[in-house]
Amino acid sequence: MSTVVLLLITGLGLGALYFLVASGLSLIYGLMGVLNFAHGSFLTLGAFAGWEVARRMEGDSWVTFAVSIMVGAAVGALVAAATELLLIRPLYKRHIEQVLVTVGLGLATVALFEGIWGVDQIFVTGPAWLGEITVVLGARIPNEYFALIVGAVVVLLAIVLFLKFTRYGLVIRAGVENRSMVTALGIDVRRAFTLVFAIGGAAAGIGGVLASHFSGFVSPHLGVSLLIFAFIVTVIGGLGSLPGAAIASVLVAVLQQFANFYLDGSGDLVVVLLLAAVLLVRPAGLLGAKA
Amino acid sequence: MTAPILRVAGLNARIAGQQVVEDVGFEVPPTGVTALLGRNGVGKTSTIKAILGLIDRQGLVEFSGDRIDSQPTHRIVQRGIGYVPEDREVFSKLTVAENMRLAERGGAPNRSLVDDLFPDLIARAGQAAGTLSGGQQQMLSLARTLQNENKLLLVDEPTKGLAPRIVLEVGQALETAAAAVPILLVEQNLQVVRQLAETVVVIEGGRVVHTGNARELLNDDALTTRLLGVHGAAKDDDRLSEGAGR
Numbered sequence: 001m002s003t004v005v006l007l008l009i010t011g012l013g014l015g016a017l018y019f020l021v022a023s024g025l026s027l028i029y030g031l032m033g034v035l036n037f038a039h040g041s042f043l044t045l046g047a048f049a050g051w052e053v054a055r056r057m058e059g060d061s062w063v064t065f066a067v068s069i070m071v072g073a074a075v076g077a078l079v080a081a082a083t084e085l086l087l088i089r090p091l092y093k094r095h096i097e098q099v100l101v102t103v104g105l106g107l108a109t110v111a112l113f114e115g116i117w118g119v120d121q122i123f124v125t126g127p128a129w130l131g132e133i134t135v136v137l138g139a140r141i142p143n144e145y146f147a148l149i150v151g152a153v154v155v156l157l158a159i160v161l162f163l164k165f166t167r168y169g170l171v172i173r174a175g176v177e178n179r180s181m182v183t184a185l186g187i188d189v190r191r192a193f194t195l196v197f198a199i200g201g202a203a204a205g206i207g208g209v210l211a212s213h214f215s216g217f218v219s220p221h222l223g224v225s226l227l228i229f230a231f232i233v234t235v236i237g238g239l240g241s242l243p244g245a246a247i248a249s250v251l252v253a254v255l256q257q258f259a260n261f262y263l264d265g266s267g268d269l270v271v272v273l274l275l276a277a278v279l280l281v282r283p284a285g286l287l288g289a290k291a
Numbered sequence: 292m293t294a295p296i297l298r299v300a301g302l303n304a305r306i307a308g309q310q311v312v313e314d315v316g317f318e319v320p321p322t323g324v325t326a327l328l329g330r331n332g333v334g335k336t337s338t339i340k341a342i343l344g345l346i347d348r349q350g351l352v353e354f355s356g357d358r359i360d361s362q363p364t365h366r367i368v369q370r371g372i373g374y375v376p377e378d379r380e381v382f383s384k385l386t387v388a389e390n391m392r393l394a395e396r397g398g399a400p401n402r403s404l405v406d407d408l409f410p411d412l413i414a415r416a417g418q419a420a421g422t423l424s425g426g427q428q429q430m431l432s433l434a435r436t437l438q439n440e441n442k443l444l445l446v447d448e449p450t451k452g453l454a455p456r457i458v459l460e461v462g463q464a465l466e467t468a469a470a471a472v473p474i475l476l477v478e479q480n481l482q483v484v485r486q487l488a489e490t491v492v493v494i495e496g497g498r499v500v501h502t503g504n505a506r507e508l509l510n511d512d513a514l515t516t517r518l519l520g521v522h523g524a525a526k527d528d529d530r531l532s533e534g535a536g537r
Contacts, residue, residue: 170393174382180345181380185394185435186368 002138007261009136011254013145016152017214019249020207021223021230023159023242024080024200030176030240031189031196033095034088038102039204039230040223041109042080046072046205047212047222048117051124060125069151069209076205077198084197089190106224113220121217130213144214151210155203156246163242168195176240232271236278238288248286294356296321296443296473297342302350304334304341311337312348313497319443319490324465324474326488326505330520334497335477336377339445343367343374355442369396371442375449377477379432383421387412387431390420394435405434408464426457433461437468444474450483462486481521485509493518 021043028036050068057064087105091097130147133140163169171192175182182189204223211226212218233252237244252271260267278285295318304312312334319325327335341348344364352360359367368374382390391400391412406413409430415423420431429449436444446465450458462483465474469487478484484491484505491508493501501508501518508514515521 170385170389174385174393177382177384178380180364181376181382182393183364184343184345184368184374184376186365186396187393188363188365 002140003261005137006139006141007257008254009139009141009149010145011257012250013148013214013253014257015250015253016148017207017211017226018229018233018253019152019246020155020203020210021226022233022237022245022249023155024196024203025230025234026237026240026242026245027159027172027176027196028200029234030242031172031179032088032098032193034098034102035231036102036197036200037099037227038083038105038109039200040227041106041113042076042083042201042204043208043211043223043226044113044218044220045079045109046076046201046208047218048113048208049075049205050209051122051212051218054124054126060127062127065126065130065213069206072205072209073202074205076208077202080201080204081194081198083201084194088197089193092190106227110220110224117218117220119220121219123217124212124215126213144210148210148214151206152249155206156242159199159203159242162199168192172196229271232275236275236285238285241285241287244285244287293321295319296355297475298351298353299338299342300351300353302338302341302348302352304337304346304348306337306346311346311497312341315341315350315494315497315499317492317499317502319473319475322473323489324469324476324487325490325492326484327475327477327492327494328484328519329494333494335494336447337497338494339374339447339475339477342445343372371440373436373439373441373444373472375432375436375444375446377447377451379425379428381420381423381428381431381435383419385420386417387420387423388416390431391416391435391438394438396439398440400438401440402438404467405438408437408467409434426453426460429453429457429461430464433464433468437464441472444468444472446474447477448479449476450478450480458483481509481515481519 021039025036025039028034050072053071054064054068057067083105087101088098091101130144132143134143134146163173171182171187171189172195175189175192179189208222211222215222229252233248234245236252237248252274255274256267256271259270263270297319300316302312302315303310315338327338329335337346340346342352344362344367348360350360351358354370354372359370382393385393411427412430412434415427420428423431433449449461449465453461458480465476465487468474476488488505491501491503491505492499495518
């Protein structure tokens with residue numbers, strides 16, 4: 001019983017991390033049709049920014065932790081918005097070139113991060129509670145998993161409320177459905193493009209700081225490894241569907257944890273098989289609108 | 292002579308490399324309804340989309356004396372051009388109220404006019420637009436445009452696929468709207484054209500082949516048959532052949 005609880009909760013925590021990356025990917029694709037291969041860089045930069053702030057502040061307090069998360073979110077949002085304005089917007093309506101430029105940016109930024117912070121892992125410390133254990137139904141759960149879950153739930157709620165109750169949220173929801181009709185109503189949909197990049201960048205930045213505490217270190221490759229699973233989650237959930245991304249994040253991560261435990265570490269293989277199965281049976285993904 | 296509200300000259304447009312609008316030119320007077328007619332697939336919808344910049348185009352498009360052919364779609368619409376697209380294109384996952392709110396442009400929307408014309412929509416404000424019937428979706432598509440202060444309406448096949456009773460309601464709504472704002476109307480139903488339009492522009496193969504008075508065309512059976520493929524007499528079953536008017 002305690003093993004199942006352990007795998008479920010750690011799976012939820014890992015899924016939360018996937019969601020923080022996948023939410024932005026899914027929103028960006030849904031509105032703009034762009035697969036953003038530079039999204040992992042927003043996460044990595046958010047993690048480094050959070051670490052830079054934390055090491056300049058006093059101790060490993062909750063205040064330092066909170067400030068590092070806010071800075072990670074802000075840096076992720078700013079860099080993502082700048083990416084959209086400077087690199088994506090000039091290639092408007094040229095989707096292949098847009099994808100290629102994000103691939104190039106993803107590769108270049110990893111090299112840039114290595115140049116600035118070096119190739120070695122930099123160890124990160126946070127509030128003592130994060131390194132402790134909480135016992136749930138007999139299972140000993142590292143607290144960082146709870147931090148990830150709380151972080152993802154807060155981000156999910158914030159995005160849902162934003163989409164539901166703001167004018168720009170309305171524009172984004174409509175744009176995901178029919179972008180050209182939104183412009184035909186007299187709305188400059190390009191502002192929404194920048195906004196979804198910023199939202200996605202902020203979520204990735206938060207994910208970066210939390211991922212660095214979860215892993216115990218920050219490195220230039222932090223985002224790259226997570227991006228692969230985030231893409232898988234985004235495709236399984238249905239490109240453009242935020243609820244789909246949330247459900248698929250949990251599904252993939254929990255499955256991964258169980259397969260790793262019961263099938264000799266074959267979690268990654270099982271996830272890829274799940275991806276193949278979903279693409280064969282339901283090409284649009286679990287909650288995707290169209291193939 | 293009064294200056295036209297819209298002037299199009301030498302308009303060309305392509306979709307996926309294929310020429311869909313070729314050297315089209317016509318004017319829309321500042322009052323009344325101008326019908327853009329033609330057989331299926333001759334480029335009527337493409338002409339409307341080219342005017343709005345929804346597809347790549349070259350040529351002159353002048354609105355209220357200002358050139359708009361190099362402007363993006365949202366700026367053209369913000370100038371006061373309301374667009375009712377073919378196939379409604381309501382946002383199916385948004386509610387009726389959200390569709391209306393999204394389409395609000397500039398100052399206070401004229402909700403009383405819309406509520407008078409389409410009272411059914413008030414009761415359905417919280418309903419997802421995708422669950423409305425085709426007729427109700429057309430009402431919503433018209434309502435979201437008519438709530439704004441427009442200087443010109445571009446209305447594309449508003450009665451397509453609708454039941455006769457709904458066609459009447461749509462016709463009445465457009466008649467009311469036309470009293471205040473000029474309309475460029477793409478329409479296959481010649482009864483509706485006869486009811487609403489003063490002027491007609493006929494397109495064939497992406498080019499304008501006839502411009503003139505609507506009644507004169509519709510009363511001339513030979514000409515109507517040659518240009519549109521059907522008789523122009525006022526009969527209830529007068530419709531051009533079915534299909535998309537792209």
